[in-house]
Amino acid sequence: MIRVNLDSDEVPDRWYNIVPDLPEKLPPAIHPGTREPLKPEEWEGLFPKALVRQELSEERYIRIPEEVREALITIGRPSPLYRARRLEKALGTPARIYFKREDLSPAGSHKPNTAIAQAYYNMAEGVENLTTETGAGQWGSALSSACALYGLKCTVFMVRSSYDSKPYRKFVMKMFGADVYASPSNVTEFGRKVNREDPTCSGSLGIAISEAVEMAVKGEKTKYALGSVLNHVMLHQTVIGLEAQKQLEKIGEKPDTLIACVGGGSNFAGFTFPFIHDKQKGKNDAKFIAVEPQSVPSLTGMKSGESKYDYDFGDTAGMTPMLKMHSLGHDFMPRVIHAGGLRYHGMSPLVSLLYKNNVIEAEALHQAETFAAGKLFAETEGIIAAPESCHAIASAINHARAAKKANEEKVIVFNLSGHGLLDLQNYADMLKF
Numbered sequence: 530m531i532r533v534n535l536d537s538d539e540v541p542d543r544w545y546n547i548v549p550d551l552p553e554k555l556p557p558a559i560h561p562g563t564r565e566p567l568k569p570e571e572w573e574g575l576f577p578k579a580l581v582r583q584e585l586s587e588e589r590y591i592r593i594p595e596e597v598r599e600a601l602i603t604i605g606r607p608s609p610l611y612r613a614r615r616l617e618k619a620l621g622t623p624a625r626i627y628f629k630r631e632d633l634s635p636a637g638s639h640k641p642n643t644a645i646a647q648a649y650y651n652m653a654e655g656v657e658n659l660t661t662e663t664g665a666g667q668w669g670s671a672l673s674s675a676c677a678l679y680g681l682k683c684t685v686f687m688v689r690s691s692y693d694s695k696p697y698r699k700f701v702m703k704m705f706g707a708d709v710y711a712s713p714s715n716v717t718e719f720g721r722k723v724n725r726e727d728p729t730c731s732g733s734l735g736i737a738i739s740e741a742v743e744m745a746v747k748g749e750k751t752k753y754a755l756g757s758v759l760n761h762v763m764l765h766q767t768v769i770g771l772e773a774q775k776q777l778e779k780i781g782e783k784p785d786t787l788i789a790c791v792g793g794g795s796n797f798a799g800f801t802f803p804f805i806h807d808k809q810k811g812k813n814d815a816k817f818i819a820v821e822p823q824s825v826p827s828l829t830g831m832k833s834g835e836s837k838y839d840y841d842f843g844d845t846a847g848m849t850p851m852l853k854m855h856s857l858g859h860d861f862m863p864r865v866i867h868a869g870g871l872r873y874h875g876m877s878p879l880v881s882l883l884y885k886n887n888v889i890e891a892e893a894l895h896q897a898e899t900f901a902a903g904k905l906f907a908e909t910e911g912i913i914a915a916p917e918s919c920h921a922i923a924s925a926i927n928h929a930r931a932a933k934k935a936n937e938e939k940v941i942v943f944n945l946s947g948h949g950l951l952d953l954q955n956y957a958d959m960l961k962f
């Protein structure tokens with residue numbers, strides 16, 4: 530079987546929330562001043578009530594509103610699961626490699642899965658403007674299109690290095706009617722402060738989040754939307770894993786290794802959490818592998834002391850609640866690497882807790898290796914993957930090679946989080962076209 534499809538009535542009707550199934554209690558988000566657990570009312574300054582309820586929920590399953598399910602179908606769900614036969618052949622591996630196609634959404638990544646839900650709940654509670662940040666532009670594109678769907682205005686702060694090097698994603702956002710500012714910008718107090726102190730600042734996700742939060746807090750009928758990290762975002766992304774479970778079941782496959790790249794952790798969480806629950810029930814004995822760039826080692830940097838598992842801010846200015854997570858520090862300025870979506874200093878508290886408890890594993894790869902893997906994937910499977918997704922591909926290739934050495938028939942499944950058709954300059958730079 531080369532492609533496993535599901536029918537549109539097989540789009541999940543509930544999200545899976547891993548909170549009740551965690552190996553230990555999830556440390557709550559805390560108020561930076563009082564250090565007390567953040568109260569729902571305090572979250573509500575930034576997010577609509579429905580999302581705050583999801584953020585704090587301990588229910589295992591949460592119903593997906595019918596309007597959201599329909600919108601998910603509109604953007605192409607359920608997404609197919611593919612077998613990478615030609616890649617297997619090129620590697621000469623006895624492993625069977627599968628990948629879930631989150632690259633097929635109109636915005637080009639998994640991010641619309643949560644953008645649609647977030648825009649919907651904001652619209653339902655009378656919010657008129659959403660502010661957000663974006664790195665490479667994937668999240669900004671996804672949220673702008675979701676806002677257009679529900680008649681909301683969208684303001685995006687785009688990390689300056691990407692704003693300058695990726696004009697096409699900016700045009701995508703403008704096509705959906707969004708206002709896009711290079712961050713640090715001159716439209717917020719914090720942006721002006723950063724620009725005064727360092728006029729050549731190329732920006733970071735942490736700075737862009739501070740600007741978006743500042744604008745949301747000061748604005749009328751304005752709220753903020755985050756594309757990763759928070760519990761409700763991980764929740765919305767579980768449609769990926771819930772579908773993949775059904776697809777593997779259909780063809781009688783049991784996964785041995787599940788792989789996804791991690792920035793803030795959402796595509797990894799969405800893909801793996803339902804399978805982690807299966808493993809607890811004895812339905813598989815899989816390994817779960819989060820792949821990050823060597824230059825942004827929020828998980829793997831624990832060994833060298835570069836990262837810590839502790840309370841930290843989600844943004845540079847320290848305006849967000851503090852989250853207990855693996856973090857490189859909220860003032861971390863990442864090197865400008867090509868996988869812009871993986872440059873975040875922190876990691877989802879849920880993914881962090883699972884890493885700390887050895888439920889999941891992490892690997893760090895150098896970007897040269899990931900682009901080489903992306904080239905091989907393009908040549909064998911005919912798909913140009915996002916630079917972020919190339920981290921998952923490179924790891925899957927490494928595991929398939931190890932299976933060859935050990936002569937093991939492993940089932941390796943990775944999440945193809947997005948396509949790279951707007952990232953060709955990155956390929957050109959890295960592969961010297």
Ligand SMILES: *Cc1c(COP(=O)(O)O)cnc(C)c1O
Pocket residue numbers: 637638639640667668756757758790791792793794795796797870871915917918946947948
């Ligand atoms: C944003 C993005 C990522 C990283 O974000 P996560 O929240 O870790 O999933 C990965 N791949 C693509 C294509 C992205 O756009």
